[in-house]
Amino acid sequence: MSSEKELRLAMLTAVAQTISRHAEELTQLDQAIGDGDHGINMKRGFDAVMADSAGLVEKPWPEFLKGVGMTLVMKVGGASGPLFGTLFMTLGKELPGNPCAGDVAGALEAAIQAVQARGKSEAGQKTMLDVLVPVAAQLRKDALALTDLVTVAAAAAEATGPMKAIRGRASFLGDRSIGHVDPGARSSALMVAAVVGAVKGES
Amino acid sequence: MSSVGIVIVSHSPKVAEGAADMVRQMVGDEVKVAWCGGDPTGGLGTSVEKIMQAIDSAWSAGGVAILVDLGGAETNSEMAIEMLPPERQGRAVVCNAPIVEGAVIAATEAAGGSPLEVVKRTAEELSPQ
Numbered sequence: 001m002s003s004e005k006e007l008r009l010a011m012l013t014a015v016a017q018t019i020s021r022h023a024e025e026l027t028q029l030d031q032a033i034g035d036g037d038h039g040i041n042m043k044r045g046f047d048a049v050m051a052d053s054a055g056l057v058e059k060p061w062p063e064f065l066k067g068v069g070m071t072l073v074m075k076v077g078g079a080s081g082p083l084f085g086t087l088f089m090t091l092g093k094e095l096p097g098n099p100c101a102g103d104v105a106g107a108l109e110a111a112i113q114a115v116q117a118r119g120k121s122e123a124g125q126k127t128m129l130d131v132l133v134p135v136a137a138q139l140r141k142d143a144l145a146l147t148d149l150v151t152v153a154a155a156a157a158e159a160t161g162p163m164k165a166i167r168g169r170a171s172f173l174g175d176r177s178i179g180h181v182d183p184g185a186r187s188s189a190l191m192v193a194a195v196v197g198a199v200k201g202e203s
Numbered sequence: 204m205s206s207v208g209i210v211i212v213s214h215s216p217k218v219a220e221g222a223a224d225m226v227r228q229m230v231g232d233e234v235k236v237a238w239c240g241g242d243p244t245g246g247l248g249t250s251v252e253k254i255m256q257a258i259d260s261a262w263s264a265g266g267v268a269i270l271v272d273l274g275g276a277e278t279n280s281e282m283a284i285e286m287l288p289p290e291r292q293g294r295a296v297v298c299n300a301p302i303v304e305g306a307v308i309a310a311t312e313a314a315g316g317s318p319l320e321v322v323k324r325t326a327e328e329l330s331p332q
Contacts, residue, residue: 037247037248041242041248073251073282074243077242078248079274079279081279081282082251086282118282168274
């Protein structure tokens with residue numbers, strides 16, 4: 001087994017596991033300000049990805065990521081499907097066949113543009129973008145400072161608490177959305193921590 | 204049949220089916236109507252796969268107008284449109300209109316033979332300004 005393939009499997013497994021372990025927490029966050037299905041939807045999506053994992057990890061990085069994204073689009077069953085699906089598919093489109101750490105910031109920046117277009121949103125509206133944007137900025141600053149990346153992502157997710165939701169169903173609550181962490185931001189931070197853990201060889 | 208087809212996408216299959224019933228009462232079989240609702244496992248939600256199937260079953264040479272309820276239905280419908288084969292691109296549109304009223308008025312317009320952009324505009328005249 002090539003080390004790249006092992007890394008793909010480790011990353012995928014880590015992300016799927018963290019989503020599964022936190023599914024209830026994500027659903028509770030979504031119950032506070034949304035329709036209460038984020039955890040179960042994301043878990044369904046990543047369960048479907050894991051069911052195909054043996055085939056997916058055989059593919060090179062671009063096709064691997066596109067495959068993960070397409071499965072999320074088809075299986076998640078909420079707006080999170082196209083949003084996280086677009087994130088992964090665009091990463092796959094932008095990354096070269098043999099990516100290095102320095103390629104990731106640019107690919108993530110392009111993926112953020114695509115997610116913004118898909119969700120007609122931007123940073124500051126209490127969404128997943130409020131984690132992805134500072135994560136991309138940190139990667140641009142230092143692509144190898146992995147521990148900092150996890151810290152930035154976790155802090156950015158927490159920082160969505162005081163924000164007022166402008167997009168998505170949470171926006172129906174207006175000021176009442178203030179005081180709750182955004183579930184999509186939280187799941188984004190969990191994914192960043194899982195990917196970093198896999199890169200560092202933690203399990 | 205070249206009249207514009209109508210696709211109804213709700214988080215709830217009951218809402219989608221009920222809206223489709225109201226459309227059929229108005230236009231009978233003059234217009235193709237398809238509906239879908241529910242996530243891939245049957246809970247409340249929407250599914251790109253089901254939306255693509257509904258678009259396919261309502262497809263006509265005039266294209267299809269899609270009526271949606273809440274955010275995820277719109278995002279998933281836009282995703283489904285982008286995944287259509289190239290020859291169908293540009294001939295499926297999401298209408299920014301209330302799902303039930305929009306579907307009925309869009310179908311009525313379509314039954315009169317109006318092109319897709321007129322069907323969409325007529326439905327969207329119902330939207331709050």
